[in-house]
Amino acid sequence: MHGGRIAHPLNLPAGARVLGPSAVAAVGDIYTDAEGMKQQVVPQEMSEGDIKVAIEEFAQAARNSIEAGFDGIELHSANGYLLEQFLRPNSNQRTDRYGGAIENRARFVLEVTDAAIEAIGKERVGIRLSPYGVFNDMPLYPEMDADYHYLARQLDERGLLYIHLVDHSSMGAPEVPSSTKAMFRKEFKGTLILSGGYDVARAESDLAEGKCDLIAVGRLFLSNPDLVTRWKSGAALNAPDMNTFYLTGPNGYTDYPALSQ
Numbered sequence: 001m002h003g004g005r006i007a008h009p010l011n012l013p014a015g016a017r018v019l020g021p022s023a024v025a026a027v028g029d030i031y032t033d034a035e036g037m038k039q040q041v042v043p044q045e046m047s048e049g050d051i052k053v054a055i056e057e058f059a060q061a062a063r064n065s066i067e068a069g070f071d072g073i074e075l076h077s078a079n080g081y082l083l084e085q086f087l088r089p090n091s092n093q094r095t096d097r098y099g100g101a102i103e104n105r106a107r108f109v110l111e112v113t114d115a116a117i118e119a120i121g122k123e124r125v126g127i128r129l130s131p132y133g134v135f136n137d138m139p140l141y142p143e144m145d146a147d148y149h150y151l152a153r154q155l156d157e158r159g160l161l162y163i164h165l166v167d168h169s170s171m172g173a174p175e176v177p178s179s180t181k182a183m184f185r186k187e188f189k190g191t192l193i194l195s196g197g198y199d200v201a202r203a204e205s206d207l208a209e210g211k212c213d214l215i216a217v218g219r220l221f222l223s224n225p226d227l228v229t230r231w232k233s234g235a236a237l238n239a240p241d242m243n244t245f246y247l248t249g250p251n252g253y254t255d256y257p258a259l260s261q
C-alpha cells in the first residue's frame, strides 16, 4: 500500500538517538505518518545503562496504563520491534550477557516482563510473540523452535496472564507450524491467544479443539464495528479496505457502516 514512493533518510530531531540491540539496520524501508516511507537507519547499540532505562520505561508505561484505566498491558515482543530484536540472532549480535545463547538473547524480554509484573501484577500482564514472523527483516533461523521453547517455559514460570501468538500467514508471511502452537499450549499453563486470518468458523473450531483459550481478530474488527453481532447472526461482513490501513485521520477507522446504517 506504500509502494512506489521513494524513501529518503529519516529526519531525526536534534539530539534524538535511534537504539537497538546491535548496530544493524533492518533491510527495507519504514512508514512514518509525517513523511511517508523512509530508509531504515543503523541504530546505536544499547549500553547496559540504556537497557536499564528501557526496562524502567516499560514498567512506568505499565503503571501509567493502569492509572489511565486499562485492565492490563500486552508487551509487544513480536513483528520485529525492540523486544523481538533482542530475541533474534540477526538483529542481536551482542557479545555481553544480552547476546549470544538464547538465555542471553531472551534476558531483555524476561527482565521487561519481570519489571512489568512487579509494577502492576502478573494477572495484568500479557505478551505478544511472533515465532516464524519475518516482518521488519526478521529472517527464519535454525534454532527458532528451541529458542521459543525456552521462552515459553520461562514465561510459564513467571505466571503471567497470557501469551498471544501472531500468525501472519494470511498476509503472506510463513505459516506458524501447528507444532509450535501446540508446544506453547503444552508449556504455558496460562491463557493462550491465537490470531491471524480468523473467520468465525475457524475460530469456533480451534476453540472447540482446545488449541487456545481465546482468538484475537484484527482486520475484521476494524471493518465491522458490530463484528460480534454479525458473527452471531451470520450476517454478511464489510470487507477491510487495505487502502485506508495506517492512515492518520478517521478514514478506515470510524467510517465502516454498522448493520443498522
Ligand SMILES: Cc1cc2nc3c(=O)[nH]c(=O)nc-3n(C[C@H](O)[C@H](O)[C@H](O)COP(=O)(O)O)c2cc1C
Binding pocket: 078, 079, 166, 167, 168, 170, 195, 196, 197, 198, 216, 217, 218, 219, 220, 222, 245, 246
Ligand atoms: C491497520 C493495521 C495496523 C496494525 N498495526 C499493528 C501493530 O502496530 N503492531 C502489531 O503487532 N500488529 C499490527 N497489526 C497486525 C494485527 O495486530 C494482526 O496481527 C493482523 O491484522 C492479523 O490478524 P487478522 O488476520 O485478524 O487481521 C496491524 C494490522 C492492521 C490491519
